[in-house]
Amino acid sequence: MAIYLAHTAPKHGGHPQPLNDHLRTVRDLAAQFAKPLGYEDEAGLAGLLHDCGKYGDRFQQRLQGKMAHVDHWTLGAYWAFTVRALAASLAIQGHHVGLQQFSSPFFQSLRDLIENQGRSAAGFVMAGDATDTLTRFIEDGFAINAPTRPVINSYPDSRKAIEFMLTIRFIYSCLVDADFLDTEAHFNQTPDGHKTFRERPPNLNPARALELVKQHVTRLTEISTASPAIQKLRNAVWSAALTASERPGNLWTMTAPTGSGKTLAMLAFALNHAQQFRKRRVIVALPYLNIIEQTAMVYRAVLAEMGVNYVVEHHSLAERNADDQEGSGRLASDNWDAPIVVTTTVQLFESLFANRPGKARKLHNLVDSVIVLDEIQTLPLPVVVPTVAALAALGKVYHATVVLGTATQPAFGCLQPALESITQAQYDPQEIVPTLPPLPVRVHWELRDEPQSWEAMAVELRDYPSFLAIVNLKRHALELAEALGEEDDDSFFHLSTNMCSLHRSHVLDQIRKRLKDGLRTHVVSTQCVEAGVDVDFPVVYRAWGPLDSLVQAAGRCNREGGLPYPGRVVIFQPQDDAYPTGPYQQATQIAKALWREDVFHLDEPEAMRLYWERVYGTTRPHETYSELLEAIQVWDFAGVGERYRLIPETTLQVVVPYAEAFDLYESLVLEARQRGLTRGWSRRAQPLSIGLFRPSPDSSLWSYLEPVLSDQGQESGWWIFRDRAYYSARYGLRVPNQWSLWYS
Incomplete structure (x- = not known):
């Protein structure tokens, strides 16, 4: 035969x-x-x-x-x-x-x-x-x-x-x-023809993993410099997480202030819940790559005893070449077959709505898992209704437990009428931390409405030994930095997403060390420093923005409660009243309106609930972004996969010549020219990459960009920036104004 x-x-x-x-x-x-x-x-x-x-x-x-x-x-x-x-x-x-x-x-x-x-x-x-x-x-x-x-x-x-x-x-x-x-x-077969399957990962063993996490938290408590009030708050959040994890339930929220120890408390909840209800794995999804790297590093250190493959870190950028028709390129995507997976919310959510094999292959490993979503307030409005519907349904369909953690919990419940058009699941979560001890007054707020020039802001800021100033746009950060005139001062730092993640990590390490040593530290940043970034300043200035952003910014002020007096948070209005594209400006105006109506009490949870209800009521995301919902209602997998995007497809992923990692940059350029895009290349390139909106066809930018082609010879979405002169050790990619790239 x-x-x-x-x-x-x-x-x-x-x-x-x-x-x-x-x-x-x-x-x-x-x-x-x-x-x-x-x-x-x-x-x-x-x-x-x-x-x-x-x-x-x-x-x-x-x-x-x-x-x-x-x-x-x-x-x-x-x-x-x-x-x-x-x-x-x-x-x-x-x-x-x-x-x-x-x-x-x-x-x-x-x-x-x-x-x-x-x-x-x-x-x-x-x-x-x-x-x-x-x-x-x-x-x-x-x-x-x-x-x-x-x-x-x-x-x-x-x-x-x-x-x-x-x-x-x-x-x-x-x-x-x-x-x-x-x-x-x-x-991967052996030369004599035997197939070689990948090694299976260890089992979760949640009881032992939880014991290791408890030991780690005990050590942190012993060496903590946090005030007694902050430590009491952290203990309360930790105890509440362990208590709640003993109860059944598929949908949970953890609403606790910045600096209250949510990250480790949610992991403890997940592990103990897995032990009690026989869950197979824990998946932790975070919105930003720098937080993922930091979180994965901590988890690996704490759980080192469990083995090298116990914690898997998976970025969305690792999968771009996974859907080709035949051959080894098809093997490029991870399937999350590990006890603990640390990934991006982009990777998780786009997989839940994917129609392509590379992204969808991991979904069966969500079954019987605990899914922890930190900083859930970052969920974009265009996808909020279908995403919340999916999170509410995961318990019924995949027997998963979902935890939504943040200091600024969105009022997703007010979306229930819109959710009912595509799901019968109810958004009715249990709160892990229903009550908190009396919170210490860590900061005093000052809210201003009169527009201020960058020069006036600079005069005011120079007098502080240390401050963090957060603005809404990259060009605003550059303009404020130039007004300060401290570019050649070792105490001045700039942070934005025009710096690759490795560059930002190096700068944050310097900032943390100077703050710890009590040295003068002046920082101007975009929003990239807000959610999940562990820095602690005595003074924070924040340009008017959405209320959740203002509260997240305040979480960088007197974070440990170690000052003998409350920290100072100033919300100011730049003279240049410009904002990122999308609904950002509308959310900012809602925050201002609540303040003017005198219902703007930042230290009360009620303020956040009112804010989110008004945001969703004003923007009406189920009507504004109806095409995606319509594709879901007619079970159009291809249409949904095309329309569901957390990051606009107009973004170019650009590898930049950061001087401190120039050897890596050169090796990436050589490999890209010789082999094109591979999974290993994209993983190694990620720390040196930044995202830029695709410029107009006649932009001068194109003459500085070299495409990284797929193995099919097609544009992959990855590019190499070829001129070192435009990448600054202070500001990252700093290009001529006529290129119009300072978009956020």
Whole structure:
């Protein structure tokens, strides 16, 4: 009997992979992944049928280099459809090209392609004759059996669209991760032909991990310089987290002031909750890369005893080349198979709404997990309704526990009428810290309405031994810095996202050391210093902005409560009344209005609730950003994947020549020119990268940028800035005004 192949032999030696081996392994892995939700029959069927088109003659010729653009997936999708395994059908059809819309025209298109043996819309030709291919599939010992518990047994309700789409993505995730893993094992085979699967990670063992975290917190308490009142607050938050973790519940909030120890308390909650309710892993999602690196470093140090693969750090930038059609590039995406994952909210949320295999493969590992989301107030308005709907539904669909932590908790509950258009899940969280001890007065607030020039601000600021001034725009930071005239002073520092993350980390290390040593420290920064950045100044000036930003800025003032008097927080109005693009200015005006109405009491939780209710009531995100919701309501996976973006697609990722890491920069440039974009390259490039909005076609910027091409020779979204003269040790990328890049 003829042997049909799934993959060619690896370049380093070994054997081609028989198709029947690949189908059996993917079937078994997919079924194993789906077992926690009881969908192993349909996931296994998806694994068995996903590559059955490879029995076709045209695909076998493709492996010999005699054919191109061969569709080996539609036949399996059609056969799954014939036994009413509709979720498997969608997953199979999308395991290379992405999930499409659940609709009658979609399933009719499968029938048409098979019956007419035509080309797909993307120009792919069918892999072979349907009858011959089915015969070979059966001769290899396989059969097509309808699942005993189909995922879809009735036409979906748009009011359950989030639950429906999460369930389909779960089956899709089980399939594509199983496919990735077996393909990876084949291409990593030993020279004598044995597949090599990646080493399995250790188990969570939450009881021991929690004990290590407790020991760490005890050591921190012993050496802490925080005031007794701040330490009492931290103890209260820690105790509340451990107490709440003993209770059942899928949706929680942790609302506690900046500096109250939320980060470690939420980890303790997650580990103890996992122990009590048999959760498999902890996923911690944070909005900014510098916080992720800091958090992951702490977790690894505290939990070093648990092994080197116990804590996995995963950035969104690591996945840009994961969706290519064949070969080792398909293996580029992590699947979060680790006890503790520290990642970005971008990575988590865009995966929840993804239709592409590289992003979606990790979703089955969210099942039976504790998902901790810190700084949740950073969730952008365009995606707030679908994201909150998904977070509310994760408990029901994936048996996950979700924790939303922040000092400035959004009033997501007022979005419930909008949520009900796409989910039946209720946003009704339990609060982990329902009461707090009387809070010490750490700061005194001064709010100003009269516009001030940068020169006037500079005169006022120079008199302070140490201060932090936070503004809304990069050009504002530059203008205030120039007005201060301290560029050549060792005590002056600037921070913005025009500096790569490695540069900002180095500067923050210097700032923290000077503050600790009691040295004069003047800092001008954009908002990048607010959420999650551990600095402690006696004086903070903040340009008027959204209320949550003002409160986060105040969290950098007298953070440890160590001053003999309250710190000083001044909210001022720049003469240049300009703001970042989007709803930022509208939120700022709402904060000002509340202050003028005398309901603006920053130290009271009620102020934050009123603020968020007014923000959501004024901006009406479900109406303003309705296209995404409409795509969800008609189960359009491709449309949702295209529209759901936390970061605008107009952003260029640019590697910059930071002098302190110039050897790394040069090696990245050489590798990019020789090999193009790879997963390893993007990981190493991330600390030297900044985000810039795509300039106009006639901008002078383009002459300084070199594209990093994918292995397909296409633009990847990554670029290299080639001129060292424009990257300043003080300001980062500082370019001529006519380039108009000082956007935030």
